[in-house]
Amino acid sequence: MRKAISAIVVFMAFGLANAQEARNNIDFEAEEHKRQEQENTYQFSVGYRVEAGYMQPWQHSRTETYRDLYLHGIRLGATVDFNLPYHFSMQTGLYYNLTYGVSEQHVRAKSDESALPQTIDHRVLSHSFTIPLRATYTQKLWRELALWFYTGPELQIGLAQNDYIETSLAEPTRTWAESQGWHTLPYEIYSAKELWRTNVQWGLGGGISWAQYRLQAGYNFGLNNLVRQTGRQMWEWGWNVGFSYGF
DSSP, rough: OOOHHHHHHHHHHHHHHHHHHHHHHHHHHHHHHHHHHHHHOOOOEEEEEEEEEEEEEEEEEESSSSSOOEEEEEEEEEEEEEESSEEEEEEEEEEHHHEEEEEEEHHHHOSSSSSSEEEEEEEEEEEEEEEEEEEEEEEEEETTEEEEEEEEEEEEEEEEEEEEEEOOOOOHHHHHHTTTTTOOOOOOTTTTTOOOOEEEEEEEEEEEETTTTEEEEEEEEOOOOOOOOOOEEEEEEEEEEEEEEEE
16 A cells, blocks of 8 residues: 555656646747747847957058058957847947057168168057948857857048158168158158048958857958059058957
8 A cells, every 4th residue: 555655656746847847848938939029029229348359450552662561459449239120230339449560671772882781660550440330140049159240341540650660771772762752760651641541441250159248350351542642552451359248
């Protein structure tokens, strides 16, 4: 008799456990279905993010006057997301960019007065703002883990770009270089009216996020010639990687 009662108790406990598990599964599926319906229903909302990262612009020229230059630096800023249905959003904001780069420009000697290497060394320090306008798409993978993609234009506005020049030129070579329009003394590039301050780029990128945290990377394609003088050309492309926090 005791064995029968024990078996009945065990059976009832097993049945209650299965019923509770089934109820939990149903509740979870209902909540997930409700969440998906809410995401697919248009509900206007705004999100904000702060971001810090590394960037590497590349100034590429097809003339000897403007040498190719790789810059390295930091990118700090904040963005705002206008959330749309079906995981889309529009994003804009403001970044501050601080970059630094060095390059060596070789010059052919114009006399035999000096056996020193004929070079112009450039150390460029650049400050700029960037205003993005992006279309974004977010795809959730599991719980709060998601992938994020973006594309759209960016407007970069140059604030200052100083070229701290050092030379090792014989005097005839220096005279010839200056006659070609090459700078041999430190100067501020925008004040000299050599480059346009505005640089329009097209950006592509994405990242991975967990809850409010996001790791992202992208590449920007320069769309306009930066050199003000007719017949000379230079574009600025570059990639960036960053970490951001949303609230």
